[in-house]
Amino acid sequence: MTTRWGIAATGAMAQVFATDLALVPDAELAFVGSRSVESADDFAGQFGAGGAGTYRELVEAGRSGDVDVIYVATPHPQHRDLALAAIEAGTPLLVEKAFAATVAGAQEVVDAARSAGVFCMEAMWTRFQPAIVQARELVASGAIGDLVLVQADFGAYRAYDPESRLFDLALGGGSLLDLGVYPISLAQHFLGRPDRITTTGTRYPNGADASAAIQLSYDDGRAAALTCSLASQTPGRAIISGTGGTIELEPPFHHPSRIVVRLNGQEPETVERPPTGRGYTHQVEEVQACLAAGLTESPVMPLADTLDVQWVLGECLAQLGIDIPEGSVQL
DSSP states (O other): OOEEEEEEOOSHHHHHHHHHHTTSTTEEEEEEEESOHHHHHHHHHHHTOSEEEEHHHHHHHHHHTSOSEEEEOSOGGGHHHHHHHHHHTTOOEEEESSOOSSHHHHHHHHHHHHHHTOOEEEEOGGGGSHHHHHHHHHHHTTTTOSEEEEEEEEEOOOOOOTTSGGGOGGGTOSHIIIIIHHHHHHHHHHHOSOSEEEEEEEEOTTSOEEEEEEEEEOTTSOEEEEEEESSSOOOOOEEEEETTEEEEEOSSTTSOSEEEEEETTSOOEEEEOOOSTTTTHHHHHHHHHHHHTTOSSOSSSOHHHHHHHHHHHHHHHHHTTOOOOOOOOOO
């Protein structure tokens, strides 16, 4: 059975998602919504969507049953309003990360989805990459013993431009919500919710975070050492350490093609697990499998994990003295 997707937004994220969506045999792009009808029409023509219109028209397409699930790819502060509108219409959701601008906004969406019994998942595509799945299976099998440490960096240099969304606090700009969400989510995935957070960082002239160094500490001694930056390019490597060895997620760790397993006293072993397309196909398959099974949350990316990650992000921003409010969307 074909799953009919709607996409909210027409920017770069929406474009790469739509490109990979076409690689999933039982998925089709049915409707594109945007603030600009002209932009929605252009996007629909480029990617072969059957319909296009405003955000309101996209929500109504879900309500009428012409769209089975909506992917929200707007700037972070706009996620909450679009998600709440879709949930009210009874339409399942895949919401781009970071899930919201604030913990309160994320909690509002989660509470609404759970109350309505509507499927909702954060689009943390990293968790569904075949190489990450392999790493998760190795950890679960005890291959590297008890986990003690996660290290990860994500730096992608971008020239400072206060007019760009990447640096605009009103649109969720800064390194933490755009890049830091990846290492934080990876650490949460393997270690769980931390007991303490320590963050230091640098800021741009407009107050947005340029870089951050994050230490997640656990009462049992486990830890995560994480960095993110828009001010410099970094390798993008992650290492999961246990008492029996390590698993390296080769760069870029957020969508790796291979991992290196180093067991204590043994030679390293490289395991190839390339993604399909750019790698967004795998989260699409997860959503469709969950919907087919009648689930309202993904067991791999449950909403509890999303709230944990959003809490860490909020604590990091607060420690840097940064306040990013939720925005509003005209519907």
